[in-house]
Amino acid sequence: MExxxxxxxxxxxxxxxxxxxxxxxxxxxxxxxxxTVRVRTKGEKAYITIKGKSSENGLSRFEWEKEIAIQDAxxxxxxxxxxxxxxxRYEVKIGxxxxxxxxxxxxxxxxxxxxxxxxxxxxxxxxxxxxxxEVTGNKRYYNSLLSKNxxxxxxx
Amino acid sequence: MExxxxxxxxxxxxxxxxxxxxxxxxxxxxxxxxxTVRVRTKGEKAYITIKGKSSENGLSRFEWEKEIAIQDAxxxxxxxxxxxxxxxRYEVKIGxxxxxxxxxxxxxxxxxxxxxxxxxxxxxxxxxxxxxxEVTGNKRYYNSLLSKNxxxxxxx
Numbered sequence: 001m002e003x004x005x006x007x008x009x010x011x012x013x014x015x016x017x018x019x020x021x022x023x024x025x026x027x028x029x030x031x032x033x034x035x036t037v038r039v040r041t042k043g044e045k046a047y048i049t050i051k052g053k054s055s056e057n058g059l060s061r062f063e064w065e066k067e068i069a070i071q072d073a074x075x076x077x078x079x080x081x082x083x084x085x086x087x088x089r090y091e092v093k094i095g096x097x098x099x100x101x102x103x104x105x106x107x108x109x110x111x112x113x114x115x116x117x118x119x120x121x122x123x124x125x126x127x128x129x130x131x132x133x134e135v136t137g138n139k140r141y142y143n144s145l146l147s148k149n150x151x152x153x154x155x156x
Numbered sequence: 157m158e159x160x161x162x163x164x165x166x167x168x169x170x171x172x173x174x175x176x177x178x179x180x181x182x183x184x185x186x187x188x189x190x191x192t193v194r195v196r197t198k199g200e201k202a203y204i205t206i207k208g209k210s211s212e213n214g215l216s217r218f219e220w221e222k223e224i225a226i227q228d229a230x231x232x233x234x235x236x237x238x239x240x241x242x243x244x245r246y247e248v249k250i251g252x253x254x255x256x257x258x259x260x261x262x263x264x265x266x267x268x269x270x271x272x273x274x275x276x277x278x279x280x281x282x283x284x285x286x287x288x289x290e291v292t293g294n295k296r297y298y299n300s301l302l303s304k305n306x307x308x309x310x311x312x
Contacts, residue, residue: 032186034235035186064231
């Protein structure tokens, strides 16, 4: 089980605090929320990740991941549902926690979200000043749904 | 790319010729014919397998497979689409080729099919007397569709 909270990001100040930055390309072999199958390349590595249904409060979800060869991932990305998601991932350590901040490009350009993984649903963590509104459990921000309904098509 | 031909089996004579027999349980994280994602336990081993769209003649198909831990497979089977397929797989060597003969149980009881993998679409192979009608490319016999429309529901 993975426990995560997700937030919008309201400034680019996080970039100065980032310890790592990698390009991610990912697409879905299934975007069904009860059995999401994702293929991802991240820097020089690649993964297949399967996620189950979210808990009712949207905080936790079964997750299984396995590293695969990058060439295999490139072949599997060709089978995937349109369209792939591209983003830069920044890792930003704040206090005891590492935020993964995703700056999307392509059809989701303009969207920046931060995720923090927790050990329990009520675990406390320090909030940096660039952290905005919480969107945990809001399906519109699921990457699997951004692939079908990208940020550029959203109406405010 | 995997090149395979599939046949109905008209007698149980193959059982005397089998070199190996294993129980298979499998289910689908996606049964879409363009990106099938299958989780399988086979004896003491387990696999995740992803297949692409079949060629027009139904003979060849992209296939990617990775062995996974059996405990992981059991967790992933819980996420899968209903319903799992159960079958006994017999491996039967005939001349230079090995036939995989699947004897289904559960909702597909009564169905027995044999598959032979070839190196080219026109490769010759010896046909045993228990081999019946060819059903290569007939989608009704895809395991992914047997999971949704099992043999017991078919009308002749």
